[in-house]
Amino acid sequence: LAKTTQPISMDSYEGQEVNITCSHNNIATNDYITWYQQFPSQGPRFIIQGYKTKVTNEVASLFIPADRKSSTLSLPRVSLSDTAVYYCLVAVSNQGGKLIFGQGTELSVKP
Amino acid sequence: DAMVIQNPRYQVTQFGKPVTLSCSQTLNHNVMYWYQQKSSQAPKLLFHYYDKDFNNEADTPDNFQSRRPNTSFCFLDIRSPGLGDAAMYLCATSKGGMDTEAFFGQGTRLTVV
Numbered sequence: 001l002a003k004t005t006q007p008i009s010m011d012s013y014e015g016q017e018v019n020i021t022c023s024h025n026n027i028a029t030n031d032y033i034t035w036y037q038q039f040p041s042q043g044p045r046f047i048i049q050g051y052k053t054k055v056t057n058e059v060a061s062l063f064i065p066a067d068r069k070s071s072t073l074s075l076p077r078v079s080l081s082d083t084a085v086y087y088c089l090v091a092v093s094n095q096g097g098k099l100i101f102g103q104g105t106e107l108s109v110k111p
Numbered sequence: 112d113a114m115v116i117q118n119p120r121y122q123v124t125q126f127g128k129p130v131t132l133s134c135s136q137t138l139n140h141n142v143m144y145w146y147q148q149k150s151s152q153a154p155k156l157l158f159h160y161y162d163k164d165f166n167n168e169a170d171t172p173d174n175f176q177s178r179r180p181n182t183s184f185c186f187l188d189i190r191s192p193g194l195g196d197a198a199m200y201l202c203a204t205s206k207g208g209m210d211t212e213a214f215f216g217q218g219t220r221l222t223v224v
Binding site for chain 2 (some may be wrong): 003043045
């Protein structure tokens with residue numbers, strides 16, 4: 001089972017781009033990388049999923065190098081409402097898509 | 112419309128008194144998960160179902176049981192709640208396989224008195 005490591009906390013200011021990097025050295029061939037966002041007293045919310053290279057959606061981009069041992073979530077022009085905990089997960093695809101959460105990164109966006 | 116519904120949102124139970132938390136989904140997803148989340152910690156997977164196949168995490172206490180009578184419903188039974196079981200319990204669903212987008216309910220906050 002691939003373990004993930006990410007910074008415990010990050011600070012940013014409104015309007016800046018935020019990049020959160022996650023390492024997953026033991027990722028398996030069929031595993032996907034997924035990021036979730038969680039606000040206090042709410043369930044996590046899916047942000048983005050990727051396998052390799054770059055994936056972009058309306059809220060974020062995900063960069064995955066060729067060796068797939070790390071990934072970077074990029075949040076463009078953050079606002080105060082992006083203050084949350086961000087989790088990097090490696091989905092265990094051969095176990096029915098089991099999702100194991102790592103420690104998460106607490107992002108604080110300041111005015 | 113809510114797609115993963117957890118009831119109740121808040122549950123107070125007495126020490127040692129069995130309690131059941133419920134989860135329902137309208138997404139017809141194959142996988143249903145139960146997570147425990149304590150304050151300032153990440154969600155911890157207790158178990159999950161892939162269809163009818165039950166998968167228990169190795170470190171999930173025997174005090175926690177689960178039932179999935181059909182695709183739409185899943186229950187978490189805590190047979191003898193202790194003070195340490197006070198937490199937010201999160202239910203989630205996903206299609207499974209390569210699709211890692213999971214949908215979470217609002218959670219049930221359990222208080223043990």
